[in-house]
Amino acid sequence: MTNVAELDWLPYVQPSSGTRPTAIAISFPLPPDTVSGKSNAAREPRLFALHDQLNRIAALPTNWDGRRSARPERATVEHARQFLDETFRQTVNTVGWLNPYLSVSEDGEIVFEWWNEIRKLTVYVGQTRCTYVKSWGPHLLNDMDDGELPDNWISSLWIWLVE
């Protein structure tokens, strides 16, 4: 749309006062941190659907899959919630966020899986520790790496996943 066409539309986008209310815009001297400085909620509202999924996972019974798999402990679920929020907070405004697929391992760990084309990152969240598997091809030994999730995993594994 050209500027001329936009001007043609202007009469139609004027506030229709009398039918619906409009906001009064003012200029206000804002301290520098005002806009970005949200108060720190523990749960990111944009992650409600994933937290709901964790609620469903938390409600699983023992032997939930008929193969005698363990149910996730409450501490594991809470650890997973913290892991989810912290990962979102650290990535969303820097390198970018990807929604994970959530499931449960047979040992009762909560499994986060992310894909980016052939790159796959899987994080197993237990009660106190997290481990990871990263893979970048079909070969079981040559195209994968695993280990305990390092504290600086965002700067190593996440960057690798999303780059």
Added chain:
Amino acid sequence: MKFSDRRIVPPTSKRYKSAPITEAVIEIRLQPSPTFDLSILQSFADTLKGDFPTCAPMHIVEMGLTVAEQPDQAPAQSFSQTPMGLRLAKLDNSRIVQLRRDGLAYSHLAPYSDWPTFRAEALPLWQRYRAIFPDAKPTRCALRYINRVDIPKIPIEVYDYFALYPKIPEALPEQDTISMTLSVQMPQRDIDCMAVINQIQVAPGKPDHISFVLDIDIFRLGIESWGDADVWTFLDKLRDRKNEIFEACITDQTRDLIDR
């Protein structure tokens, strides 16, 4: 329902049978200590282990990009994670406390009890946190209430449920929306603070529902000269204003939904 038929403002505070609050936060920030040591907060967290058994570190992530001096060189990227505090949670997932290098945030998750309970729980935690940084000046105090309203009807007219909504120009050929994000910052000049209201359509919390988040973040900056008592008295004022904002942003149809 025609817009003109909608009842607009009953600014009373009342307790709803199914309050839609998913999280309420009390946050007080301090000037960060230049010699911050995470082990101090870890020692404090250890004393809270009975009530808050799960503990996880929080980090600040910083990304940098240095433009190359030569045109054929790629820009250099840097990425760092700095510890900024600890996040503690109760096992039943009902309360979370964030012990940060620049303050404390205490969260009451659903189901919400009431303000006196919430305040009474947060105050002693704050007093103990404050004892770790006795000389740091307060910089910001805030309340944030995040509400999720699940509406059991599709489609809806947003203004039947909320008094705050984006206006779709009537001249647009299509009026339907499938997502919505609205953010307004409103100075509250009478009590010298700022309210940030975010309204977002989110993934539905239940099948065949439409869900909206109404996120009210109300805070005051520039409180370096205040004592702790001033801060907590002001939090009571913020709570009253938050209630007024919430009541003003919803309609009777939403009141019916959350009072069942």
